[in-house]
């Protein structure tokens with residue numbers, strides 16, 4: 001199953017490579033990993049998307065918890081949560097396809113954030129499945145470049161990942 | 164008190180109560196060596212190779228329970244420690260390694276003797292640090308010792324750029340008395356509810372087996388383990404790392420389990436209905452084929468590291484905590500329950516175990532012509548009255564020592580179990596002898612392993628550590644040869660060396676006593692003579708049977724009841 005693990009980690013040099021190294025050393029799957037500062041300058045928040053059997057995901061959370069730099073973590077996919085990912089897609093937009101692409105972007109509530117006579121850059125946010133669906137809808141020969149941020153997420157309601 | 168970085172480091176070591184630091188100097192640690200020179204509270208042991216420093220520190224740590232401390236220079240000095248750090252990591256040994264680093268302004272520029280040792284060692288340390296400011300040095304050292312010695316112990320590396328130890332920059336020094344890390348809280352007490360469940364399960368068992376490991380040694384839980392085992396009356400086995408935590412000569416002890424464990428230990432694992440696992444990590448050398456591991460058993464597992472629990476084998480009652488307090492609580496609960504395990508079931512269980520034991524799986528063919536390696540270990544056991552500290556290298560000799568030397572005390576048996584590092588034995592013996600100068604220390608080794616750190620014979624002379632080296636010289640990498648015999652139809656691919664040195668002359672060249680023993684009749688006398696030479700290192704080169712194999716053996720991928728026994732031994736199945 002797919003799991004989204006949210007991690008508060010010391011904002012120390014090398015902390016990211018400890019996590020990345022753990023995954024490669026123990027050959028755990030990693031779908032995406034994002035990391036950025038938080039409102040507390042001493043902490044970074046990392047969102048890690050992984051998949052595996054229950055046993056493997058249990059080991060993953062235990063091994064992550066064992067890293068000295070990891071302050072706290074939760075598997076947000078086990079509770080009610082919101083998942084978002086940002087994607088920017090550069091597509092060929094010429095002649096007839098120009099209108100078609102714009103229409104598709106509207107359907108997915110995407111924004112066209114850059115326009116040239118021959119290209120658009122479309123920004124789409126949402127769950128992984130929505131972004132995947134958008135990519136499937138656009139004619140693949142028109143896609144010039146895809147950049148995805150990797151998933152981030154947060155728990156709904158009072159629950160959360162606090163110190 | 165205003166001190167420079169170099170002085171701060173040495174002062175921290177004093178404040179930590181460090182007796183010995185095992186090291187080797189070089190450019191980036193010269194400021195530290197200069198500070199070391201101006202004091203004599205912390206004794207520096209100059210090794211001959213940085214790998215030796217880590218193994219010696221490791222040996223010191225295993226016998227004392229205190230962290231071993233290492234100091235080396237940047238680049239090659241640091242990379243030479245990697246094998247020793249990984250060895251300590253796999254066996255959960257507390258160690259603090261200080262490495263010099265190039266000055267901060269040139270880090271990352273491929274400077275002379277620069278190596279990213281923090282990056283290189285990341286997967287084989289419990290934690291590591293790069294000290295980027297002298298004001299953080301004392302606090303970092305404190306954290307390093309704290310992390311290395313608490314919870315599941317392990318090696319911690321502290322990388323110190325040369326300019327951080329600059330003698331011209333002095334700052335006020337204070338060693339923190341406590342340290343707290345918001346991200347690190349090792350758990351000591353176990354969960355009360357789980358301990359209760361464990362007690363109930365133990366009382367309801369009809370065929371209970373106790374399987375304990377290195378965690379009992381590391382956590383100083385021998386007394387509690389022994390008391391609990393006696394109270395329960397059940398058979399107990401130890402892993403290779405757990406030997407000595409329960410008295411090896413006790414009737415309830417059925418020997419080591421696993422790949423080269425005894426017939427009775429492995430069979431009892433296979434047929435037990437409750438397994439009590441204590442400070443052991445279900446290593447593949449122990450479990451054999453996972454799908455057939457303890458097929459009828461409910462499993463209780465006590466371990467300080469949650470990640471050790473249900474890692475390879477799912478357990479029914481997990482207890483996260485430190486062995487000694489958890490076992491104490493479990494014992495109190497059992498004693499106050501007013502119940503005892505079913506006596507009749509226990510007797511029937513013991514009958515079965517005794518039957519397995521009666522097959523005498525460790526018997527071997529005696530010889531008057533050629534020295535049997537097992538015989539040397541039996542004699543070593545007698546000559547040292549079972550009371551010596553024994554280190555070993557890796558191979559057949561290691562297994563024979565584990566099988567034939569009956570350890571009655573913890574912290575007497577030092578070997579590399581997890582990483583299986585050839586070259587560990589002799590430097591570890593030096594570290595152990597420094598820690599326990601009044602105790603006999605012997606290193607059991609093979610002619611291949613001993614050559615991996617042979618240079619430390621020089622260290623042994625310089626610091627007068629009169630260890631005894633028991634070289635079981637079978638002219639083969641015996642363990643490799645055995646696998647090749649069994650699995651590769653005796654194609655002995657590169658497991659033989661035809662230029663083995665004259666070890667007697669080699670020992671003498673280093674200033675030690677060398678003996679060559681070729682006849683079984685000379686073994687006893689040679690050992691006695693060697694141990695009488697109280698203040699000399701003695702290298703005993705025993706020319707042993709090159710064809711001898713280690714039995715029993717569970718070949719990789721097979722289950723506990725599927726053992727290969729010594730030729731001439733009947734298995735229970737054959738007898739039935």
Ligand SMILES: Cc1cc2nc3c(=O)[nH]c(=O)nc-3n(C[C@H](O)[C@H](O)[C@H](O)COP(=O)(O)OP(=O)(O)OC[C@H]3O[C@@H](n4cnc5c(N)ncnc54)[C@H](O)[C@@H]3O)c2cc1C
Nearest residue numbers: 376377378382403404421422423442444467486580581583
């Ligand atoms: C050639 C060769 C052959 C081998 N054959 C065998 C064999 O036949 N049989 C065998 O047993 N081994 C064998 N080994 C060794 C094997 O590879 C493992 O090293 C060993 O089995 C692990 O022992 P252990 O389970 O006791 O764990 P250790 O590595 O000693 O780990 C200790 C465990 O205890 C926990 N712990 C630590 N401190 C505490 C505490 N205070 N409280 C609670 N828990 C704690 C740790 O978290 C860890 O899970 C062999 C090795 C070699 C090199």
Ligand SMILES: Cc1ncc(C[n+]2csc(CCOP(=O)(O)OP(=O)(O)O)c2C)c(N)n1
Nearest residue numbers: 558559560583585609610611612640641642
């Ligand atoms: C550093 C290292 N390299 C290789 C091995 C693989 N290995 C395991 S046992 C062994 C042979 C050891 O031979 P020896 O020291 O003579 O001991 P014996 O098995 O003959 O008792 C080898 C090569 C190892 N464990 N460690």
